[in-house]
Amino acid sequence: MERIPILRMGEFLLVTIQVDMHDRLAMRLQDDLTEKIAETGARGVMIDISSLEIVDSFIGRVLANIASMSRVLDAQTVVVGMQPAVAITLVELGLELPGVLTALNVDKGMEVLRGTLAKAVEEQGGDRHPT
């Protein structure tokens, strides 16, 4: 069965959605990603949706849910590369992805992820890098 690959890059997980999402695929991604975060203890998740041209209310909600779930699993989530049409649709649907970081492209998304993680580490007194 078709599934969306989840790549691991150090502390981060990278999900690139390259096909138009249908409902089953979205639900499967939700399962896979949450499991993967728990399994690897990833600190950040980047979801690249730059190839996604069409969203409906369901896909929009699943996207929002996935983002919120990874937040709950203590992984900072950033959604990158949203197309203007998709952004307008989501706003019209009232799905404004609260609490989810966004960035224009993968480059800037990575910057955002690194920035927020560095800040989090600082606040915790740097205990993630024991001396």
Add this chain to the structure above:
Amino acid sequence: MDAKQKALADLIAENPNTLRAAWMRELAIDVKRTNLMGEAELQGQCQEFLMRLEHAIRHGELEDIGAPSWTPVRDYLTEVSQRRANLGFSPADTATFVFSLKKPLFMYLQERSGNDSMLVEQIWQTTALLDRLGLYVMEVYQKSREEIIARQQDEMLELSTPVVKLWDGILALPLIGTLDSNRTQVVMETLLQRIVDTNSEVAIIDITGVPTVDTLVAQHLIKTVSAAKLMGVECVVSGIRPQIAQTIVHLGVGLGDIVTKGNLAGAFEYALRRVGMTTTPIRSES
């Protein structure tokens, strides 16, 4: 074709030039704004119309100007009224083009006719015909004016959404004029598309030129900002006038956590800081 109709057609065919001259004299009296169209063009219009009218009278029914035999006349009148609509003639002037033909025609009819009862009938028939043609002209004129208005609206829509790049990563969208849903849609789409094209991080929406903000406009603004935020771009709203600030608060529209600045300069400075720049004055070494 009855005799009256034939007589009318003959009348036009036999005196095209004198009839035209009399008609143009009438037009000169009735139409106020003669400077909009040259003498030669008017003469051409009159001549062409008389020719087609004569042909239509000879080959068609006077009662039904919608019939195929009247098509050349209708087409020409359409052309004439569109031309006049574009030149800025008033509706009355445009209708007068047809109505002022009555007097010269009646005069010729009177001259030629010996039989009084036939004259009255003929005049009635002719006046009814010209009225119908005149009303047709009005209809087309109205339609042309509406087309002009619609076209201008479209042009304004295109003109009114310039998205300018202020700096690497900073876009500005100076809004001027009233925002309605139609325009906001265009504004939103242009802004978001430009953000993708230019790879920008901050967008400034300057509403100095927006005269009023009601709940709907505020809603649209918030939507635009939210959509931009979903794409990972921060929006700054600047140039909110005191009056508008009061209205927004009175209406109970919360602008949420949208960053607002007093003027474009303030917003620009903020945006520069967001992309990691600062402004410092140049010190001249003395």
